[in-house]
Amino acid sequence: xxxxxxxxxxVTRPQNYLGLGLVALLFLFPAFIKSMFYIQVxxxxxxxxxxxxxxxxxxxxxxxxxxxxxxxxxxGAYTSTLLFANLGLTPxxxxxxxxxxxxxxxxxxxxxxxxxxxxxxxxATIAVAEGLRKIVENTERxxxxxxxxxxxxxxxxxxxxxxxxxxxxxxxxxxxxxxLMFVGLYVTYRIDRSKIGxxxxxxxxxxDAAQALGIDGRKYKLLAxxxxxxFTALAGSFYAQLMLYxxxxxxxxxxxSIEMLxxxxxxxxxxxxxxxxxxxxxxxxxxxxxxxxGTTYLGAHLVIxxxxxxxxxxxxxxxxxxxxxxxxxxxxxxxxPAG
Amino acid sequence: xxxxxxxxxxxxxxxxxxxxHFDLEIEEREIVGLIGPNGAGKxxxxxxxxxxxxIDGGEIFFKGQSLNGIEPHEACSIGIGxxxxxxxxxxxxxxxxxxxxxxxxxxxxRKQAEARALEVLEFVGMLPKIDxxxxxxxxxxxxxxxxxxxxxxxxELLLLDEVMAxxxxxxxxxxxxxxxxxxxxxxxxxxxxHVMAVIMSLSERIAVLHHGEKIAEGPPGRVSxxxxxxxxxxxxxYVIS
Numbered sequence: 001x002x003x004x005x006x007x008x009x010x011v012t013r014p015q016n017y018l019g020l021g022l023v024a025l026l027f028l029f030p031a032f033i034k035s036m037f038y039i040q041v042x043x044x045x046x047x048x049x050x051x052x053x054x055x056x057x058x059x060x061x062x063x064x065x066x067x068x069x070x071x072x073x074x075x076g077a078y079t080s081t082l083l084f085a086n087l088g089l090t091p092x093x094x095x096x097x098x099x100x101x102x103x104x105x106x107x108x109x110x111x112x113x114x115x116x117x118x119x120x121x122x123x124a125t126i127a128v129a130e131g132l133r134k135i136v137e138n139t140e141r142x143x144x145x146x147x148x149x150x151x152x153x154x155x156x157x158x159x160x161x162x163x164x165x166x167x168x169x170x171x172x173x174x175x176x177x178x179x180l181m182f183v184g185l186y187v188t189y190r191i192d193r194s195k196i197g198x199x200x201x202x203x204x205x206x207x208d209a210a211q212a213l214g215i216d217g218r219k220y221k222l223l224a225x226x227x228x229x230x231f232t233a234l235a236g237s238f239y240a241q242l243m244l245y246x247x248x249x250x251x252x253x254x255x256x257s258i259e260m261l262x263x264x265x266x267x268x269x270x271x272x273x274x275x276x277x278x279x280x281x282x283x284x285x286x287x288x289x290x291x292x293x294g295t296t297y298l299g300a301h302l303v304i305x306x307x308x309x310x311x312x313x314x315x316x317x318x319x320x321x322x323x324x325x326x327x328x329x330x331x332x333x334x335x336x337p338a339g
Numbered sequence: 340x341x342x343x344x345x346x347x348x349x350x351x352x353x354x355x356x357x358x359x360h361f362d363l364e365i366e367e368r369e370i371v372g373l374i375g376p377n378g379a380g381k382x383x384x385x386x387x388x389x390x391x392x393x394i395d396g397g398e399i400f401f402k403g404q405s406l407n408g409i410e411p412h413e414a415c416s417i418g419i420g421x422x423x424x425x426x427x428x429x430x431x432x433x434x435x436x437x438x439x440x441x442x443x444x445x446x447x448x449r450k451q452a453e454a455r456a457l458e459v460l461e462f463v464g465m466l467p468k469i470d471x472x473x474x475x476x477x478x479x480x481x482x483x484x485x486x487x488x489x490x491x492x493x494x495e496l497l498l499l500d501e502v503m504a505x506x507x508x509x510x511x512x513x514x515x516x517x518x519x520x521x522x523x524x525x526x527x528x529x530x531x532x533h534v535m536a537v538i539m540s541l542s543e544r545i546a547v548l549h550h551g552e553k554i555a556e557g558p559p560g561r562v563s564x565x566x567x568x569x570x571x572x573x574x575x576x577y578v579i580s
Contacts, residue, residue, distance in 0.1 A: 195443045195452070202429060202440045209427035212389065214415035214444035214492055318431075 014335035018328070026178060030171045039170050043242065045283040046177045047235065048263055052275035053184040054231040055260040060269035061197060062224035063204025064114070065122045067257050068129030072102040072229045074136065074252030076236025081153050081246060084164070086145065091165040095237035099230040106229035107222055114221045117207070126254065133252040152247025155240055165241045173242050180238065181276070184231055188272050191227075200224055201270065262305065266312045268319025277321050282308065340403055342367045342496055342527050343388075349396030350380075350387050350551075357383045359551040360397065365496075370518075370528045372542030372559070374535075376571055379548040381531045382424055385498050389414040389421050401496065415444060420494030422485045424501045424531075428473035434460065434484055435469040441491030456491055463487045463517060479510040486517065490526075497521065499530045503537050515541060539563060547571070 010016055026046075030039060051073070059066045079098030080091040089097075113124040140149040147153070158166045167173060191197045199220050202210035207217050240246045250256075267278020282305065289301030312320060343365040350358040357380045365371050373381050386392045388399055390409040399406040401419060409417075429437050438459055442452035460466050463483050468476070476484060482502050489497060499518070503511050511534065518541055522528055532538035538545065539559040547555040547562060549571040555562050562568055 193449060195447055195449070198436070198440050198443055198449075198452075201432065201436075205429035205431065206427045208391075208411075209423065209429070209488075210440070211391075211411035212415060212421050212423070212427075213441045213488060214412050215440075216410070216412045 013332075015329060015332035018332055018335070027175075030174055036170060039174055041284060041287045043170065043174050043177055044287065045279055046174070046181050047239065047242075048259065048283050049276040049279035050177060050181040050184045051232060051235050052260050052263040052267065052279055053181070053188055054228050054235065055264050056188065056269060056271075056275045057191060057200075057231075058224045058228040059261070060264060060271070060274070061191060061200040061204065062221055063200075063270070064221055064224065065118070065261070066125045066228075067122050067254070067261055068125030068127075069228070069232055069260050070252045070254070070256040071125075071129040071132050072106065072232035073236035073239065073256060074133065074246075074248065075102045075105060075229075076233030077240040077246045077251045078136070078147075078153070078236075079233070080165075080237035081155055081240050082145065082147075085153065085156055090163055091237050091241055092163070095165075095234050098237055099233040102229035102233035102236075103226045106225040110222050110225040111218075114218055126257075129252065129257060130254060133248045136252065137248040148247070150248065152245060152250070155244045155246075157244060165237075166244075170242075173238075177238060180234065185272065185276065187227070187231065192272050196220070196223065204270065262309055266309055266319060268321030271319070271321045273325075274319050274321035277324055278319070281320065341365055342402055343529070344400040345384075345388070345397070346399070347397035348384075348387065348394065348399060350383055350392060351395050357551050358387065361548070361551070361553055363546055363553070363556075365527060365529060367495075367527055368522070368525055369544065370522050370530065370542050372538040372545040373529060373531045373548065374533070374538055374545060375548035378550075380551040381548055382500055383551075384548070385421055385500055385531065388498065389419055415492050415494075418493070418495035419498065420489035420492050420496070421498040422482075422489050422500050422502060424504070426478075426481045426485045428476065428481055428484055430472065430474035432473055433470050434465060434473065434476070434487075437473055437484055438487050438491045441488040444492040456487075459487050459491045462490070462520070464513075478505050479507075479514075482506070482514070483517070486521075490521070494526060496527045496529065499528060499532075501531055501533060503532055503534045511537060535563075 011020070029042060033039065055066065055069050058064055076095060076098035079101050080094030083089040083094040083097060084091050109128050113121055116124055136147060137150045139147045141147055158164050160166065160168050191200070199210070199215050202213065202215055203217050203220060211217055236251060239251060263278035263282055264275050266282060267276070268274025286301050286305060289304050293300040316323065341364040343363070345361060345363040348358055348361040349356065361384070373384065375381055383392065387394055388406065390406065390411045390413060394407055401417060404417065406414065429440065435453070435456055438456035439452045441459075442455040446452050446455060457466070457469070460469055463486060465480065465483055465487060468480060473481070473484065486499070486502060502518070503514055506514060515537060518528065518530070530538060530541065542559055544557065545559050545562045546553055547565070547568050554567045554571060555565040
């Protein structure tokens with residue numbers, strides 16, 4: 001009997017059935033936990049896991065540190081929203097147009113900036129993201145088109161309209177983002193194991209050596225930013241449909257970009273599960289801190305966040321993915337043979 | 340047709356002329372040595388040939404194709420491989436991963452790339468070390484890895500930049516036999532070296548660079564007794580006339 005294309009003994013190995021168990025838990029979560037608060041938290045956790053995975057393609061694998069990824073979120077959110085509000089186009093299709101537009105912007109930005117290395121590229125990404133955000137913030141309308149400016153845009157309320165990407169019950173959104181996260185993980189997995197992954201890694205480790213081995217640095221960096229931009233934009237559309245309200249600093253702000261970077265670095269750059277682990281460990285902490293301490297001690301959750309970041313960078317510069325992986329496989333070994 | 344033709348090559352960095360009207364022709368399967376005091380322009384010559392720096396004057400032809408305006412990754416795909424004087428391993432990745440990056444220059448499938456890399460690693464004698472991380476290798480192994488990566492790209496011309504530097508006598512001997520094996524496989528070699536004994540024994544022909552100019556060229560025996568060469572390396576007092 002075959003499971004996911006592999007023989008039955010694959011499933012009996014502890015490290016595999018443990019993993020499958022975790023996946024099953026994720027899918028069954030709303031069946032056990034009915035509280036909307038916790039479902040919202042998990043939606044946010046998975047949303048950030050997905051977002052950070054996309055960021056990881058450019059800033060982890062390719063090593064081009066981006067602190068401006070929110071610009072792609074904003075493009076996705078605004079594109080699908082404007083197309084829906086003005087042309088009635090369902091966001092299910094609008095999100096792909098947002099994705100394409102994000103790729104276009106990514107390549108436009110990447111072409112001149114990829115000759116910058118390290119911190120200079122990062123600064124350029126901040127400039128682009130903040131620049132575009134400012135433009136949107138200060139633009140009420142373009143001709144007859146209402147952009148919303150700083151007040152943002154509300155998505156026309158339809159209550160329950162599956163074909164228009166709107167649901168009253170948040171559980172729908174939970175499953176959408178969960179599937180999106182697994183899509184993102186799959187894309188990352190395929191990159192990791194393919195020529196693209198090896199080439200991006202080589203560029204990250206030593207671009208001169210990579211060139212000498214036949215790697216066109218610019219071409220592959222543009223590929224990385226395109227993949228990153230496209231999938232990030234999809235998350236932007238998701239967020240718009242979830243919140244039914246978008247405004248520039250929320251979907252395109254520096255804090256969102258920094259969030260992705262924090263989670264990615266703490267989780268583990270250039271690994272498949274690093275971003276997911278980072279998000280699953282830290283976003284609940286943030287949400288709990290914000291709920292229970294944040295209102296009494298404003299910004300306390302950020303202090304906690306920052307402290308964890310400092311500790312991780314000092315002691316685990318490659319992220320928490322590696323030690324957690326060791327714990328996981330150690331547990332698997334104890335559960336049985338072939339662990 | 341010579342595999343590499345460098346004609347009247349000039350390379351300037353602002354006011355400094357690093358390479359001055361340099362000519363060199365290399366036939367297929369030859370082993371040619373390139374020597375000269377520090378700062379003579381040897382690595383610069385490698386960099387210009389592989390497209391790292393643009394040509395300012397003159398021409399370079401590889402298998403009849405002009406290398407004018409070529410980019411480094413293009414140089415590799417048309418068949419020019421090179422190693423770096425200060426080795427550049429992908430430190431946080433395994434030896435096998437490192438060489439696989441090279442393999443992907445010729446194949447697209449991961450399994451094929453792995454098989455090709457293993458072949459190369461067997462050839463250079465690093466099979467027992469394929470799972471070691473780049474950063475945990477000794478200097479001799481790093482140099483060997485550097486060569487393996489370049490070999491995986493399937494070069495017809497291989498530019499070796501001081502692969503013997505920093506090796507003890509035994510390691511040097513092993514490196515010499517590796518170079519000879521590479522030549523036996525039909526790869527043309529242009530070797531920069533400072534260790535005189537090595538380059539004298541390996542090369543069929545040696546060109547000597549000094550201040551960017553070729554001051555001598557010929558078989559090792561003749562070049563080592565050339566007055567100008569001795570003067571360049573050791574100064575006037577050592578010339579025996």
